[in-house]
Amino acid sequence: MGKNWKDEISTPALVLHYDLMQKNIETMAKFAKENNVSLRPHVKTHKCPIIGKKQLEAGANGICVARVGEAEIFAQNGFNDILIANQVIDLSQIKRLVELNKKSLIRVCVDSEKNILDLNQAASKKDVKLEVLIEVDVGLGRNGVKPGEPALHLANFIKKQPNLKLVGLQGYEGHLTSVLDPELREKQTNECMKRLVNTRNILNNNGFNMDYLTASNTVTYKFSAKYDGITELQTGTYIFNDEHYYRVSPEFNIAVTVLGTVTNIPGNRYYTIDAGLKAATNDNGNPIFKNYPKCKIRVMTEEHSIFRASPKDKFEIGQKLELYPSHICTTVNLYDFFTVVKDGKIIAKWDILARGKNY
Amino acid sequence: MGKNWKDEISTPALVLHYDLMQKNIETMAKFAKENNVSLRPHVKTHKCPIIGKKQLEAGANGICVARVGEAEIFAQNGFNDILIANQVIDLSQIKRLVELNKKSLIRVCVDSEKNILDLNQAASKKDVKLEVLIEVDVGLGRNGVKPGEPALHLANFIKKQPNLKLVGLQGYEGHLTSVLDPELREKQTNECMKRLVNTRNILNNNGFNMDYLTASNTVTYKFSAKYDGITELQTGTYIFNDEHYYRVSPEFNIAVTVLGTVTNIPGNRYYTIDAGLKAATNDNGNPIFKNYPKCKIRVMTEEHSIFRASPKDKFEIGQKLELYPSHICTTVNLYDFFTVVKDGKIIAKWDILARGKNY
Known part of the structure; x- marks a missing residue:
C-alpha cells in the first residue's frame, strides 16, 4: 500500500x-x-x-x-x-x-x-x-x-x-x-x-x-x-469556508484544514499537538478537529495546542490530525503556501503570494 | 524641518x-x-x-x-x-x-x-x-x-x-x-x-x-x-517586550510597535485605524496605544481596529499612531520585515527570515 x-x-x-x-x-x-x-x-x-x-x-x-x-x-x-x-x-x-x-x-x-x-x-x-x-x-x-x-x-x-x-x-x-x-x-x-x-x-x-x-x-x-x-x-x-461561517453557510465545504502532529500525551485524555497560534488563529475561537468532533482544544500556545479527547478517541505520538480553522482569512495569512490534496494525493504546492502584503 | x-x-x-x-x-x-x-x-x-x-x-x-x-x-x-x-x-x-x-x-x-x-x-x-x-x-x-x-x-x-x-x-x-x-x-x-x-x-x-x-x-x-x-x-x-510582559518585567523596554493610520471617524470619540488582526494579534488581549493610554480598542477586524478615545484626544484622518502589541511573538510572525528607527530616522529594513518557518 x-x-x-x-x-x-x-x-x-x-x-x-x-x-x-x-x-x-x-x-x-x-x-x-x-x-x-x-x-x-x-x-x-x-x-x-x-x-x-x-x-x-x-x-x-x-x-x-x-x-x-x-x-x-x-x-x-x-x-x-x-x-x-x-x-x-x-x-x-x-x-x-x-x-x-x-x-x-x-x-x-x-x-x-x-x-x-x-x-x-x-x-x-x-x-x-x-x-x-x-x-x-x-x-x-x-x-x-x-x-x-x-x-x-x-x-x-x-x-x-x-x-x-x-x-x-x-x-x-x-x-x-x-x-x-x-x-x-x-x-x-x-x-x-x-x-x-x-x-x-x-x-x-x-x-x-x-x-x-x-x-x-x-x-x-x-x-x-x-x-x-x-x-x-x-x-x-x-x-474555503471555516468552522465559524460553516454554522451559517453549510452549502460551502470546509476546504482548507491545518494538519498537525500529536507530540505528547501529558495526562489522561489530554494530548499535545504541534499546531498552535502560529499555525491557526483563535480570534474567532479555537479550531475544531475534523473527524473528531468530541476533541476540544483547551489551551493554544505559540507552537502547540493542548486538547482533551473523549474516552473513545485514542491517539498516538506521531499521529497526524486535521483541524478546521475558526477564522480562515487570518489563518491563511500565517502561511507561505498551500499543500494541495486531490484523491488522496498531494498534487501541488501553491504559493500564497500576497501573504502579509497588507501595507 | x-x-x-x-x-x-x-x-x-x-x-x-x-x-x-x-x-x-x-x-x-x-x-x-x-x-x-x-x-x-x-x-x-x-x-x-x-x-x-x-x-x-x-x-x-x-x-x-x-x-x-x-x-x-x-x-x-x-x-x-x-x-x-x-x-x-x-x-x-x-x-x-x-x-x-x-x-x-x-x-x-x-x-x-x-x-x-x-x-x-x-x-x-x-x-x-x-x-x-x-x-x-x-x-x-x-x-x-x-x-x-x-x-x-x-x-x-x-x-x-x-x-x-x-x-x-x-x-x-x-x-x-x-x-x-x-x-x-x-x-x-x-x-x-x-x-x-x-x-x-x-x-x-x-x-x-x-x-x-x-x-x-x-x-x-x-x-x-x-x-x-x-x-x-x-x-x-x-x-522587544510587549504590553502583556511589560506589566511583570518593566526593566525591558517595549522596543517594537505597530504603526497604523487613522482612516475614518465613525462616531463621536470613535476612530478607525488600519491595523487589524493581520497587523497585530489579540491572543493576549488587544494592543494598546503608545502615548495615548486612554484610547481603547473596541473591535479588531482583519484589516482595521475601531478605538474609542478620551474626550481630550483628537485625531485626524491620515494621522499615524503607534500601538504596543499584547503578544509580540505572534505579532512579529505576521511580518516580513522590521522598519528600524534610530534617533528619529529610519536606518534599516531587517528581514524576518524565519517568519512562518514553523514546520
Whole structure:
C-alpha cells in the first residue's frame, strides 16, 4: 500500500482539499448567474493568484482586495480588474496606487474629502483618471460615509475633481456575520441594502447615474443578491469556508484544514499537538478537529495546542490530525503556501503570494 | 524641518526602535553575567538573524529555536550552536534535523521512547551522533517527561542508543507567565526549578553526569537564574517586550510597535485605524496605544481596529499612531520585515527570515 499523503507533509501545514474548493467555486458562481448579479470575489481570504484565476474562469468579473500591497501582487500576476474595497489614505500608498492604475484597472473606495483631494492630486500628477466608489456605512460603523445626504455631498465633491471619476457605491454589512438566526439576518441584510439603494436613488435624483452597487459577504449573499438594485457580490470566505461561517453557510465545504502532529500525551485524555497560534488563529475561537468532533482544544500556545479527547478517541505520538480553522482569512495569512490534496494525493504546492502584503 | 519618519512608512508596519532593543540586550546580558549563568536567547520572538547576532555579540552562548524550519534559517545564516527547545516527532522533520546536524551543532529535546528510537535510527543512517536533552515537565503540562523516575527511565533508554548522546535537561515554567504577584511567582518558579534539579540529582546518583540545566523565560528569569544548579537561561521576549510582559518585567523596554493610520471617524470619540488582526494579534488581549493610554480598542477586524478615545484626544484622518502589541511573538510572525528607527530616522529594513518557518 502507498503512504498516506499526511506522512509526506511537515507539520503544521495548510492543506487545501482541491475538489471541495472547486465545488465551492461552482456553487457561488452558479448562484450569482442564476440571480443575475456579478461576482467579484474578495481574495483577502486566499491571497493566491492561482485560486483567483480559477474564480475568474468560473465566471467572476474581477476581484476585490483589501490593500494596495495585495493589488500589486495580483496585478503582477495578470489581474486587470481590481477593486480595493477600502480607503487608501496614506500618501505613500496613494502614490503606489496611481502608479499601478497606469497598468491595470484599479478602483478604490473613498469616504472623506481630504482623501479625495489627495487622490485627485496624485492622479493629476501622473495624468491618469482614477475611478472611485463611495463607501456607504450601511451599519457596520467602521468605514464609509453615512447614507443619504452625506454621501450626496461627497459625490458632488468628487465631481469637482478632474482626475477622479465616481463609478459606484459600496456597502459592507460585515456586522451581520454573527447573526445566526436566518430570518433576522435576512431582515437586517435588507435594511442595510435599503440604505445603499436609497443613497443611490438620492444621487440619481441629483443628476448622477449610478448603477454599480457592490456589497455582501459569505453569510448574507443570499439576501443581498436578491435585493433589487444590488449588482455585485464581493464574497470572500466561501472559497474555503471555516468552522465559524460553516454554522451559517453549510452549502460551502470546509476546504482548507491545518494538519498537525500529536507530540505528547501529558495526562489522561489530554494530548499535545504541534499546531498552535502560529499555525491557526483563535480570534474567532479555537479550531475544531475534523473527524473528531468530541476533541476540544483547551489551551493554544505559540507552537502547540493542548486538547482533551473523549474516552473513545485514542491517539498516538506521531499521529497526524486535521483541524478546521475558526477564522480562515487570518489563518491563511500565517502561511507561505498551500499543500494541495486531490484523491488522496498531494498534487501541488501553491504559493500564497500576497501573504502579509497588507501595507 | 525634515519629514517625520512615520510619513515615510506604508502602514500597517512593524517598527523596531533600535536603542530600546539594544538596552534590552544589554540588560539581560549583564544580568546573566552577574549571576554566572549562560544565556541562550529564544529567537522565536524575533526570527531575525541580524538580531540573533547582536545577542551573541553581547555574550549569549547560542540560541534556542522552536522548530526545524527556524534552525535551518539560522544555520544558513552562520549560527552553529542551536537548541531546538521542543521535540521533533515527524519523520520528515527528523530527516532534515539530522542533515542539518552534519553542518552545525543542533541539539533537540526528547520526551518519549518512540521518538528516541526514530532519532537514533535517522542519526545512525547518516552516521552522526546527535546530542539530545530530556525535557522535564516542571508543571506546564504540555511537553516533557514527568520529573524523577520517569526521566531516569528515559535517560537509561537514551544510553542504549549508539547514535544519541544525552547532554542535559530542559524545564520550561511557561505556565507562570500569568502569575502577576512577584512573591508567588518566585515561590512557584523555585518549585519548578526544584523538580528539574531533583531530577538531575536522581540521574547523577544513577551514574549520569548532568550539569547542563536550561530553563526560564522573560518573567521568571530573575528567580530561576539564582536557583542553584540552573546553568542556562532561554529567555526570548525580553528582546522587544510587549504590553502583556511589560506589566511583570518593566526593566525591558517595549522596543517594537505597530504603526497604523487613522482612516475614518465613525462616531463621536470613535476612530478607525488600519491595523487589524493581520497587523497585530489579540491572543493576549488587544494592543494598546503608545502615548495615548486612554484610547481603547473596541473591535479588531482583519484589516482595521475601531478605538474609542478620551474626550481630550483628537485625531485626524491620515494621522499615524503607534500601538504596543499584547503578544509580540505572534505579532512579529505576521511580518516580513522590521522598519528600524534610530534617533528619529529610519536606518534599516531587517528581514524576518524565519517568519512562518514553523514546520
